[in-house]
Amino acid sequence: MSVDMMQVAEAVAREKAVDCELVIEAMEQAIKTAARRTYGNKVVDAKMDRDTGEIGLSHVRTVVEEVEDEENELTLEAGKELQADAELGTEFREPLAPIELGRIAAQTAKQVINQKIREAERERVVAEYEPRVGELITGIVKRVERGNVYVDLGRGEAVMYREDLLPRESYRQGDRVRAYLREVRNQPKGALVFLSRADAGMVLRLFEQEVPEIQDNLITIQAISRDPGSRSKIAVISMDAGIDPVGACVGMRGARVQAVVNELHGERVDIIEWTEDPAAFVVNALAPAEIDRVLVDEESNTIEVAVDEENLAIAIGRRGQNVRLASELTGWNIELMTTGEEQEKRAEEIGAAKEAFVASLDVDADFADLLVAEGFMSLADLAYCEVADIAAVEGLDDDLALEIQKRARNALLDQALQKSSEDGDENSVSLLDLPGMTREIAAQLAEHNMLSVEVLADAAGDDLEGIEGLEREAADALIIAAREASGWFE
Numbered sequence: 308m309s310v311d312m313m314q315v316a317e318a319v320a321r322e323k324a325v326d327c328e329l330v331i332e333a334m335e336q337a338i339k340t341a342a343r344r345t346y347g348n349k350v351v352d353a354k355m356d357r358d359t360g361e362i363g364l365s366h367v368r369t370v371v372e373e374v375e376d377e378e379n380e381l382t383l384e385a386g387k388e389l390q391a392d393a394e395l396g397t398e399f400r401e402p403l404a405p406i407e408l409g410r411i412a413a414q415t416a417k418q419v420i421n422q423k424i425r426e427a428e429r430e431r432v433v434a435e436y437e438p439r440v441g442e443l444i445t446g447i448v449k450r451v452e453r454g455n456v457y458v459d460l461g462r463g464e465a466v467m468y469r470e471d472l473l474p475r476e477s478y479r480q481g482d483r484v485r486a487y488l489r490e491v492r493n494q495p496k497g498a499l500v501f502l503s504r505a506d507a508g509m510v511l512r513l514f515e516q517e518v519p520e521i522q523d524n525l526i527t528i529q530a531i532s533r534d535p536g537s538r539s540k541i542a543v544i545s546m547d548a549g550i551d552p553v554g555a556c557v558g559m560r561g562a563r564v565q566a567v568v569n570e571l572h573g574e575r576v577d578i579i580e581w582t583e584d585p586a587a588f589v590v591n592a593l594a595p596a597e598i599d600r601v602l603v604d605e606e607s608n609t610i611e612v613a614v615d616e617e618n619l620a621i622a623i624g625r626r627g628q629n630v631r632l633a634s635e636l637t638g639w640n641i642e643l644m645t646t647g648e649e650q651e652k653r654a655e656e657i658g659a660a661k662e663a664f665v666a667s668l669d670v671d672a673d674f675a676d677l678l679v680a681e682g683f684m685s686l687a688d689l690a691y692c693e694v695a696d697i698a699a700v701e702g703l704d705d706d707l708a709l710e711i712q713k714r715a716r717n718a719l720l721d722q723a724l725q726k727s728s729e730d731g732d733e734n735s736v737s738l739l740d741l742p743g744m745t746r747e748i749a750a751q752l753a754e755h756n757m758l759s760v761e762v763l764a765d766a767a768g769d770d771l772e773g774i775e776g777l778e779r780e781a782a783d784a785l786i787i788a789a790r791e792a793s794g795w796f797e
Contacts, residue, residue, distance in 0.1 A: 339351055348378055348379070367400055369398050443486070443487060444485070444486060446460040446465060453469075454469035467503065473571065474536040511528055529542045533632070543556055589639060597615075681700050690712060694708045741792065
């Protein structure tokens with residue numbers, strides 16, 4: 308029987324791919340659990356002899372300072388009677404008779420062993436596959452259930468959900484599959500390994516395998532956008548001026564990119580050279596469409612792209628695929644329009660800018676045309692640029708340029724205060740009505756989004772540091788005035 312126990316432990320260890328010692332410890336724990344039915348409240352320990360397979364039971368009593376459990380504890384004096392050098396914490400073991408495992412006890416022992424083995428398997432799977440997250444991994448399809456593919460990895464099992472498969476892709480039991488190791492999740496019921504063939508990382512790893520220059524860090528893949536099973540775009544950059552990154556990824560007669568396409572069952576792959584210039588990058592990303600004009604708006608992270616009528620459909624792509632992938636690849640919001648639409652929009656913007664200049668700066672239409680011709684398209688452009696930029700307009704000197712900028716700032720301030728007044732209480736006091744407030748100070752406060760008395764009342768003296776022409780005492784006085792106007796002291 309003893310030899311049989313060791314053989315069982317070794318067989319289970321081989322089958323579950325876990326350490327034999329762990330299986331033996333699980334058996335010992337199972338015997339201890341089963342022994343509770345026989346020995347009640349006694350603290351029982353079980354040890355298996357690693358050579359003979361004999362399992363010995365013993366009653367464990369511990370030396371404590373104050374005995375609370377007479378059956379399992381003994382005083383220091385009693386311990387010294389049994390062993391002269393006994394001290395607090397010393398354990399005494401008394402052999403117990405072997406137990407007979409009945410049906411219920413055997414079931415309990417089996418459950419304990421299975422639980423320990425499952426925990427060991429989970430830890431082994433996590434330890435083996437967690438460091439490999441982000442790699443390509445190959446396995447054999449074990450079964451397919453409700454569209455989900457379960458893959459035998461050899462030393463573990465993984466799952467590839469339906470959304471992680473390519474469209475129209477199907478597998479049968481026994482098929483070999485290569486996929487991207489997306490995640491390893493340690494759960495109480497067992498470790499779950501998730502694979503994906505739809506993840507953008509799949510494309511990245513395939514190119515790393517096919518292009519030696521990427522493995523050698525001579526070429527870097529900067530970004531990837533993907534519509535699984537249909538089309539992918541990758542942006543590459545060369546770290547060596549002598550290497551063409553796009554050509555290296557395409558390969559001789561397209562051999563390298565074709566190998567990736569074949570693995571992805573015909574998914575089209577566009578390879579684009581990455582550049583720091585956002586306009587050039589977007590133009591490259593929208594290929595094969597030919598772009599007429601590009602306008603970059605960094606504040607809104609938007610790029611307006613104008614194309615002719617013939618190229619509009621190509622730039623948009625089927626169901627908007629091309630522009631969507633280009634937007635994901637570059638990280639910019641891309642607004643596509645025809646050249647005619649772009650011209651109409653520019654004409655509207657120019658007309659609106661001229662009207663604003665004439666109305667707010669007290670200038671005539673001809674002078675507004677000059678400002679627009681120099682690239683000034685809004686009051687903000689005039690208010691916050693260098694005076695020298697305005698002075699570059701034909702017929703202006705520094706004094707006139709300074710006056711134009713002052714008018715622009717005053718107009719913006721009036722607009723901001725008007726909007727704040729419309730959004731606030733009808734009875735609220737205007738910022739300019741506060742004692743000691745000037746338009747110059749109010750304009751600077753507006754730059755800090757302090758457009759109302761209520762906002763200024765919530766400020767502290769430190770918040771007003773850096774306001775030109777406003778000393779600390781005056782700043783504190785303005786804040787007190789704002790708080791009085793807001794009813795703080797009523």
